[in-house]
Amino acid sequence: MGVDSKRVEADSSAVSTPETPFNLTLSIGPVLLQPLEIHRVCLPPQKTTFQKLKHRLSEIFFPDDPFHRFKNQTFLRKVVLGLHCLFPILQWVPSYSLSTFRSDLVSGLTIASLAIPQGISYAKLANLPPIIGLYSSFVPPLIYSLLGSSKHLGVGPVSIASLVMGTMLSETVSSTHESDLYLRLAFTATFFAGLFQASLGLFRLGFIIDFLSKATLVGFMAGAAVIVSLQQLKGLLGIVHFTKKMQIIPVMSSVFGHTKEWSWKTIVLGFGFLIFLLTARLTSLKRPKLFWISAAAPLTSVILSTLLVYLLKSELHGVSVIGELPDGLNPPSANILYFHGPHLGLAIKAGIVTGILSLTEGIAVGRTFASLQNYQVDGNKEMMAIGLMNMVGSCSSCYVTTGSFSRSAVNYNAGAKTAFSNIVMAGAVLVTLLFLMPLFYHTPNLVLAAIIITAVIGLIDYNAAFLLWKLDKLEFLACLCSFFGVLFISVPMGLAISVGVSVFKILLHVTRPNTVALGNIPGTQIYQNVSRYENASRVPCFLILGIESPIYFANSTYLQERILRWVWEEEERLKEKEENLKCVVLDMTAVTAIDSSGIDAIYELRKTLLNRSVQLVLVNPVGSVMEKLHHSKILDLFGTNQLYLTVGEAVTDISSSWKA
């Protein structure tokens, strides 16, 4: 083990004795800085299979080493730390001050003014009774404030998860004809979403949500926003007979097939409020300090429109309104969860899909605001918090909730300091549920449609899509697939196609990896891509190749063929100069893994090259690759003098051996 100064060389241009503290190096032109010793490539320290497995598993499941805080602590301290871990509220409650409370109170009331109209609107998006949206803004925020580690997350129903749940359940069960079953399935899907989310956190499988790439999400969000907005034309135009389908074609034919149902009163009022809300949103976007304008606009619209409809009752007779909402707190729903029957599969599927989507949104929002104030959000803990809040929610008449971007942004801007703002919001919703429900009787549906459109329009991120186009065409393609998949096929299919494209991109990179020819930068020991660095020059008689990928079954044949093509291309090039290719050097620095097919490929390559009297030399194989080369006995074939630590040493040593 370790590097041996095995072969010490001395040629005319370099003289050295490694033990002497003073070295005198004399060098001429390009051989400046020639290394004086050849360093041996060594195997990684030996480990048993069990040790390796343990290390690998801990890297997979505990990359953040969550137990390091417990090391070298007294038992009592360990218990306290454990409780802090389970209930992050214990971390901030002891030091909670009056000034913090004042900030949280203001921000809590601000998000409540946004949460109440949003709750009602999003519940309608999921084809649920509006009251469920309010229930969902009461219990889950309370649970989250106990368990969540983010200070700014505003919890409640969100548009994407509502849309997806609505779509998936409506495909099988009608929300109007079988409303009881529909409601039961919605709660059950929420339960499974929570169970799935909490399990991901508990079993530290959070990386599953990492497979929703940014490209996928950009396309998906934009597609969902378009679909949701088009759906709202029902409310905005006052159409009574509207399709239950979500794809763009049936929706558009519903809109233009029922022009007789268009009601001009609804249209004027609806677009009026839409313009008001969009203007408020734009103002807040341009001046972040005026965030309260967009925060207060929805509630203002609701109050205004309700007053209008109430006062002009006779004039605005045809405008559809929410109607009666039940008074009182969340009724329990644990007893109506649907655990056996023909629709159980549907509920589980809808739960998992909405669970993944809402988790992705919640975690991303949490991270965004944490990074703005430089604190860390623990992904796995967040998953458990969101999961538990959905499981509890499903037993108290709530549907899927998570951290919402719009609420969290308002919360952050309103100066929230801790998760206490969620408790304040829940308090405001509590008051609404107990005393204010009759006031919503005359709230017109058109204002809910306008609120939804204003909320989802922010999901269309042109800039991100443009950046994707500039950065990577394949990523942009994934984004497009996702967008059009959602628009024309279905929400889950669009998502699936896009995840497929993203995974295919990874596999393509592995299947067709880059190989580059390296050349020496004169006067240095640096070897770089000759097509990129103009002053890097090829070394005579050598072909130095950098391989930029692990060598796997999926690319071993390709790499073998591609390297042989490099060889004959180089041979043809050299033939013109009447030179011979004598040695192929593979720089393995970027070959981060190898499997049995890869080892076979290297073996075959070595044989083919030897038949052409060309030597094959490997440079700097990483630890795991070195280990596998060793286990497969292929290392014995190469011996120590065909394995080098740097390209420079390989070139120097081999050329001097030719001279000798």
Added chain:
Amino acid sequence: MGVDSKRVEADSSAVSTPETPFNLTLSIGPVLLQPLEIHRVCLPPQKTTFQKLKHRLSEIFFPDDPFHRFKNQTFLRKVVLGLHCLFPILQWVPSYSLSTFRSDLVSGLTIASLAIPQGISYAKLANLPPIIGLYSSFVPPLIYSLLGSSKHLGVGPVSIASLVMGTMLSETVSSTHESDLYLRLAFTATFFAGLFQASLGLFRLGFIIDFLSKATLVGFMAGAAVIVSLQQLKGLLGIVHFTKKMQIIPVMSSVFGHTKEWSWKTIVLGFGFLIFLLTARLTSLKRPKLFWISAAAPLTSVILSTLLVYLLKSELHGVSVIGELPDGLNPPSANILYFHGPHLGLAIKAGIVTGILSLTEGIAVGRTFASLQNYQVDGNKEMMAIGLMNMVGSCSSCYVTTGSFSRSAVNYNAGAKTAFSNIVMAGAVLVTLLFLMPLFYHTPNLVLAAIIITAVIGLIDYNAAFLLWKLDKLEFLACLCSFFGVLFISVPMGLAISVGVSVFKILLHVTRPNTVALGNIPGTQIYQNVSRYENASRVPCFLILGIESPIYFANSTYLQERILRWVWEEEERLKEKEENLKCVVLDMTAVTAIDSSGIDAIYELRKTLLNRSVQLVLVNPVGSVMEKLHHSKILDLFGTNQLYLTVGEAVTDISSSWKA
């Protein structure tokens, strides 16, 4: 562009003027060989999107640059080369000599003696009439000898493809009750297998078969061999009522549920011939020169057993025999191909699965023997040859054929020089078909069962499985999944699970990549893994990390967290020594690609580190990564002095800037 010698430095230990041909470098201890210039990282040469796309596509589809031979040639020469490409037979026919013919004749006759009994046996494995196996050993070899580029490939039906086709078709259509439909579907599946294979070759999508990793194949082959051998117990024990299922459980219950049907005469004869065949196989394995023993053994067994049954007709009455076989050449079957109807999907599916499997076998066998004699087999051309031979075959009463390992090995050992040996074999089969068919009337089925078992037993490769276990536990797991999947679930499912595990392995490597801390090897500019190279020592105030994977959406969050963990671990370590971490150096040599999530991760990481007053420096990003960093404008944040070509230069430059 290009490397600028932008900042030339001189400190007490190194003095240099790059232009002078003689350089005097004085250095002390660890700073020996300190670089004197800092090299700038440059962008790859600018290319348009179209150029990049073209380059990428040509690397994906034409890695072997098939058109290079046509460059700088006259038109006539191009036509000749084109014909050579299409019909490799034209390459060797002009120089064909009598001595080559003699070798090919001997080897052709040798493989014919193997091909005839194998053809009959494998057809039975696919639940087809035995004569179809002989037809399939006549037309396809002729087509292959025109189009194929391998000199040693022995073409004909093979066990795996026969087994899979038999399994897949029998699940829906009974080969006994609906024998006509079954036959039509078998020819149609063969047609689609050929179409699929030829398309893979034509559209250069051969990498699809690369997704069958070695581990998958080892497990699959072993599982198939066990299943096939167990199926043969029907013939060996003389059982009449036998399950049509392939899984191990129904087969074993068939065997032990019908002990009353066991016939001792069949058992004695069957195991006698099995032992004879296995002994012959073992002899040839131990002494490759005696290859003809195992080559001739099957035909010898057929002749001997037929004679026995014929002569002892009265004694061996109960032994089941092949029975009447029709005389004459392959009847046309193009007219009975099944192109519409309820079973079309089944035929296409069976075609694609058998197509992939037989292609994998054919290509692998071709490559194996080509590598033994140092010639190249062109994968795409082989795919087209095998595909066309199956398409033509499906129109002349043949089922799926490919290059068979056993035949090719015999062909190679018997001294075949060109594909003409296939023509000789086809000639021998022709004579058999025309004149010798009545001789097979009394051939007992038990000898066919013994032949099949002897053939498939070679597919169980213990050594390969053991090597997989030693090399990589996850690969071994894929192998086991494939093996048990085939045994207990079904052949296609076993295959699918195993491909899934193999792909998961690639994704896992990307999702949880390695990060290593690098240290300086004293007296050099080499930076290596500190946990692997004992004499590599960490540089004070620096944390140098090597990232061993592309940075993608699937790992960007992980890498960010993991790097921050490295940082706080290092900070804790340094705190004990009362030192400060000032700079994190990311060695990006092995980061072979990056996507938008990866860029975000680097941006976030930089911000987080800056907040802790730690500088982030990138080293040696590869061309494509550099380009994306540039397009995303993140490069402007870093500026040129936080981007270095080597770790050594980064460390030298930054520490000297601290001193200044």
